[in-house]
Amino acid sequence: MEQRRTLYHRIAGGSVDRLSALSDGIFAVTMTLLVLDLHVPVVEEVRRQRPMWADGATEPERALWSALTHVGPSALAFALSFLTLGMFWMGQQTQLNYCTRGDRQLSWLHLSFLLGVSFMPFSTALLAEYMTVRLALLVYWVNILVLGLLLLACLRYSDRAGLLREDREPGFAGSLRRRIVVAQALYLVGVVLACWNTYVGIGLIVVLQLNSAFAPRITPFDRF
Template identity: 45%
Template sequence: MATLYNAIQGRSLERMAALSDGIFAVAMTLLVLDIHIPSAEAVHSEAELCRALAAMAPQWIAYLMSFLTLGIFWAGQQTQLNHIREGSRDLTWIHLGFLFTITMLPLSTRLLAEFMTYRTALLLYWLNILLPGAMLYWSWTHVIRQALIKDETTVEVRGAICRRVLIAQSLYAFGALLCVVSNYASIGFIVLVQLNYAIAPRFGKRLG
């Protein structure tokens, strides 16, 4: 009986997509809710307000990074789901693990915003990018091994999805290593990688 139940569990990709959409929406909302605006008691002039807003730069940078990160991973997961024929128990739990890492991003974002000059905060943030990437790669290799991919998905598409994850994670890792030189150089490189994958123009040769 347990074997039969495991065989029929987690077949609905629609329910997984719906759950994912909800979690991503909540995570994106928490990012902006965690931005702390200047206190009215501490601002008494236009100049003080401008200085207070400028002091919020780490929060805005961390918010931009994380919103882009969530958008990229949401698009990556949806791309995979669009090419999967049916779900399975194991695939469901792999994606639940992926969503677990997504729920942690608002926390690592806040940590980075508060301690942007500390390597530990930056490396923990990078780890929060590495883990969902690893889960997506695991998901895709799993569906290939288990023949859960739609018949019309070509070999080129299968390879493109794998390369997308591997190249992106390699670039993120290089960006994280730049913290040896400067945290700001590291953050700047990671943002450029994210912009490349999110909104780069559709011409020329792009990374991945």
């Protein structure tokens, strides 16, 4: 029995392709769930025709515009989380693309990472509902921090276990590790700024996400 158990542990989770396919599915569902918190405002005045105001706007248009401003926090949180998940999806896929094979430990590390991904709709909804409350941003940041730490753990384990391709570029693991650490440190700066003004802290995080997405060739922003 012990020999069979050891054999199972050696062969379990060996397919990187299956792990990548599962990750794609979870990311796709999670990123889709984010938009469900965006609801079309229901304003009774919009359903009735009213005379135009002096500036050409009707009363329904004014009422709808006022209602749309209340959707702003949810839209901001949605865009922020979509960028966040896109960044982590790309980081995970980069690691998996450089893995020649997997094993049981690596699979569970990535599954733990995906568990953190599945919490994003909750932390996003909390942030959207309580945008000006520091605790809501703190919960959101903890979610991002956990994702970063788990992705870093996946990288360190795959490197130490010899699961990475031998023909990888020199300094591949170090470059990814530095990118994760620097990004998490800057997110912490955003949370600290949020103690003064939550919108400023969130704004910094949005800028960091946009920098990660577009990767401008401007020093030092091209380093992460």
